[in-house]
Amino acid sequence: MSEIPVPAQLGQMITGYWISKSIYAAAKFGIADLLTDGPRSIADLAAATNTRPDLLYRLLRALASVGVFAEDDGGNFSLTPLADLLREDVPGSQKALVLMMGDDQFRAWANLTDTVQTGENAYEAVFGKPVFDHIAEHPEKARIFDAAMTGVHGRETGAIIDAYDFSGIQKLADIGGGNGSKLTAILQKHRAMHGILFDLQHVVDRARSNIDDAGLGDRCELVGGDFFQSVPAGADAYTMRHIIHDWDDEKSITILKNCHAVMEPDHKLLVIDSVILPGNDPAFAKLLDLHMMLIPGGKERTEAEFRELYDAAGFDLTRVVPTASDVSVIEGVRR
Numbered sequence: 570m571s572e573i574p575v576p577a578q579l580g581q582m583i584t585g586y587w588i589s590k591s592i593y594a595a596a597k598f599g600i601a602d603l604l605t606d607g608p609r610s611i612a613d614l615a616a617a618t619n620t621r622p623d624l625l626y627r628l629l630r631a632l633a634s635v636g637v638f639a640e641d642d643g644g645n646f647s648l649t650p651l652a653d654l655l656r657e658d659v660p661g662s663q664k665a666l667v668l669m670m671g672d673d674q675f676r677a678w679a680n681l682t683d684t685v686q687t688g689e690n691a692y693e694a695v696f697g698k699p700v701f702d703h704i705a706e707h708p709e710k711a712r713i714f715d716a717a718m719t720g721v722h723g724r725e726t727g728a729i730i731d732a733y734d735f736s737g738i739q740k741l742a743d744i745g746g747g748n749g750s751k752l753t754a755i756l757q758k759h760r761a762m763h764g765i766l767f768d769l770q771h772v773v774d775r776a777r778s779n780i781d782d783a784g785l786g787d788r789c790e791l792v793g794g795d796f797f798q799s800v801p802a803g804a805d806a807y808t809m810r811h812i813i814h815d816w817d818d819e820k821s822i823t824i825l826k827n828c829h830a831v832m833e834p835d836h837k838l839l840v841i842d843s844v845i846l847p848g849n850d851p852a853f854a855k856l857l858d859l860h861m862m863l864i865p866g867g868k869e870r871t872e873a874e875f876r877e878l879y880d881a882a883g884f885d886l887t888r889v890v891p892t893a894s895d896v897s898v899i900e901g902v903r904r
């Protein structure tokens with residue numbers, strides 16, 4: 570039982586965005602990166618970020634009160650373990666994630682009531698076009714989106730590899746594979762396996778250096794395209810992480826049918842997403858579901874809902890393999 574009185578608990582929930590927007594502002598100013606070599610004064614940080622020292626001080630003081638940055642007796646600010654993850658080049662960096670969440674996607678959240686009433690996609694209402702079209706027109710937003718996927722989903726990769734046995738697959742196609750972080754981890758574990766990284770052309774163009782840096786240039790093909798048109802043939806298993814949750818049922822079935830069209834009977838389909846469970850236990854997936862409603866227009870699904878999608882696209886759902894993270898591997902075979 571929480572010791573916090575009920576009104577205060579609700580108050581924390583109601584004002585939650587004060588903290589997330591403050592973290593966003595600090596990330597936007599690059600404060601954590603500026604503190605990499607040690608504590609700095611507000612005057613120094615304000616000069617480096619073109620901000621007003623008195624107001625920057627209040628921002629960092631507020632963040633220090635929740636453990637993000639620390640102020641010493643001399644008025645200098647330094648990193649804390651939480652603030653350290655706001656640096657750009659650290660393992661597990663959350664900087665791109667906060668930049669993505671706190672900007673356009675935050676603006677779309679302001680439309681939650683409208684979307685729940687009308688069904689109109691919030692992101693399109695605010696920006697006039699679907700999220701992936703909007704991102705494609707803005708290279709810096711696209712770079713941040715790719716990196717943010719590792720920020721939000723990167724922790725899942727190890728858990729997926731621990732929970733699901735990918736051995737036996739000769740060529741694995743990662744459809745909508747983004748920056749390639751999941752596929753590279755699988756290929757690094759399974760040395761004889763080959764891979765296909767498929768995503769929109771501008772995304773695979775940016776992913777190429779990640780594949781080369783991982784030493785996988787000779788085992789991993791990069792293919793650009795649109796999964797609503799077709800996906801590349803030639804793999805004996807097809808995986809998608811956080812793809813199906815981006816789309817409504819009709820669009821999801823189109824993607825799955827396009828996989829079905831290039832697969833052979835008994836080939837495996839490995840969708841990796843959250844599976845919504847019954848009950849009221851805390852579940853990140855149920856909040857992520859709202860984010861999917863507002864941003865791409867998709868949804869998180871129950872096992873029964875995945876079974877229906879699989880069935881409609883010509884797959885049998887064989888099992889759901891939970892992982893130590895928020896996602897499960899929803900395994901199917903092509904009929």
Ligand SMILES: C[S@@+](CC[C@H](N)C(=O)[O-])C[C@H]1O[C@@H](n2cnc3c(N)ncnc32)[C@H](O)[C@@H]1O
Nearest residue numbers: 701718745746747768769772794795796810811
């Ligand atoms: C939520 S991200 C997931 C990325 C990656 N699978 C991961 O788990 O980090 C969705 C991905 O779908 C890709 N995508 C969106 N529309 C697409 C399309 N029509 N064809 C191919 N890829 C698309 C995006 O570029 C993005 O990389």
